[in-house]
Amino acid sequence: MSEVIVVGGGIAGMGVAWSLAREGTDVTLVERGTLGRSASWAAAGMLAPAAEIGFDELDLYDLSRQSLAEWPAFARDVEAASGIGVGYDDAGALVVADDRDSARALRRLFQFQESHGVPVTWLSGAEAAEMEPALTSRIPAAIHSPEDHQVDNRAVVRALAAACREAGVTVREETTVETIEPGHPAAVVLDGGERLAAPVVVIAAGAWSGRLAGLDPAPPIRPIKGQALSLRMNADVQFSHFIRAPRAYLVPKSDGRLVVGATSEDRGDDLALTAGGLYRVLEGAVRVAPGVEELDVIETWVGLRPASRDHAPILGRSRQPGIAMAAGAYRHGVLLLPAMARIVSRDVLVMLAGNASEVPDALSPQRFEA
Ligand SMILES: Cc1cc2nc3c(=O)[nH]c(=O)nc-3n(C[C@H](O)[C@H](O)[C@H](O)COP(=O)(O)OP(=O)(O)OC[C@H]3O[C@@H](n4cnc5c(N)ncnc54)[C@H](O)[C@@H]3O)c2cc1C
Structure with missing residues (x-):
């Protein structure tokens, strides 16, 4: 036993x-x-x-x-x-706005983060696009968040x-x-x-x-569905930070994949990949990084997050x-x-x-x- x-x-x-x-x-x-x-x-x-x-x-x-x-x-x-690298990457994140309303929400988030001692910096859209040239300089504002990391x-x-x-x-x-x-x-x-x-x-x-x-x-615990996809980054569209936008996130991986996700849907066990779901996250990504439109699709998938009450x-x-x-x-x-x-x-x-x-x-x- x-x-x-x-x-x-x-x-x-x-x-x-x-x-x-x-x-x-x-x-x-x-x-x-x-x-x-x-x-x-x-x-x-x-x-x-x-x-x-x-x-x-x-x-x-x-x-x-x-x-x-x-x-x-x-x-x-x-x-x-295990002898297997897990791709721990501490390059940090940019949380970006994509219109005037989301810029206002971003400012509230920034004030809240600052009041709780979170180490963040406020950036103009131009400063964010300087850090990440694949972002459009038309985004109104961003937060640089060095404390956010990622793994594969x-x-x-x-x-x-x-x-x-x-x-x-x-x-x-x-x-x-x-x-x-x-x-x-x-x-x-x-x-x-x-x-x-x-x-x-x-x-x-x-x-x-x-x-x-x-x-x-x-x-x-109930399932919350997330649809996501990965794209192949090219010479023009590369990221070193991961990007959190209002309607999507873009997470660059060291093997050249760009993970774009994810929907959040309360639909029980439904594991269907839908045009609407993938469209919403892709549209959210293209709004902040227009070059994403040209990237090759590698894979699409769906998963169920275990959400406690x-x-x-x-x-x-x-x-x-x-x-x-x-x-x-x-x-x-x-x-x-x-x-x-x-x-x-x-x-x-x-x-x-x-x-x-x-x-x-x-x-x-x-x-x-x-
Ligand atoms: C699209 C998406 C994006 C996400 N992005 C992030 C992220 O960026 N960062 C982050 O921190 N988290 C993220 N999450 C959340 C994260 O993936 C989950 O919180 C985490 O993987 C949960 O792990 P788990 O082991 O509890 O569940 P699971 O990985 O679902 O594992 C549960 C396992 O239990 C097995 N099982 C179920 N029932 C039985 C049974 N009766 N008998 C035997 N085996 C059984 C299943 O087959 C499964 O393998 C994301 C989730 C999704 C869906």
């Missing part, structure tokens, strides 16, 4: 499994498809606590900054364990998968968990009827975490015996990966030792279980 079963092999599940295995814990990771091919594959890889700060998400901002600070060491460790999330997926195997995690792909059985020990029932027991079961099933039979109450991740032990969560990271799962892996793996070790949880109430599943 393993000490821990992790349900779901996205970055949340792999991050927790790898952290635990490095501490010598015997972990089985169950993934219904291939490791890391859901939201974690669909993401743009922005590590953007400053560019994406929400006026109503200040608690999340502190966790995000903490996780960003952990990223360089996390990247070094997973690269060393698909490389992170590959590296984590290799690191899990290297650390001795038992990986079961193409295997679906049908039912969770809380208890001492807890257990999972697989699609073929097999039952696996372990002292702790960690739920890391992304947007599907609330659907697993046996969780009561189910964690309040309050948009903060759901981490650590549930009230049900033997159950812990690493789910609900919504728009920031890549950014939050080091913090989620640390917080949940620590809580699982504390559970195994029979001690009280140290996870803050604002992140604990128990905030929804009262």
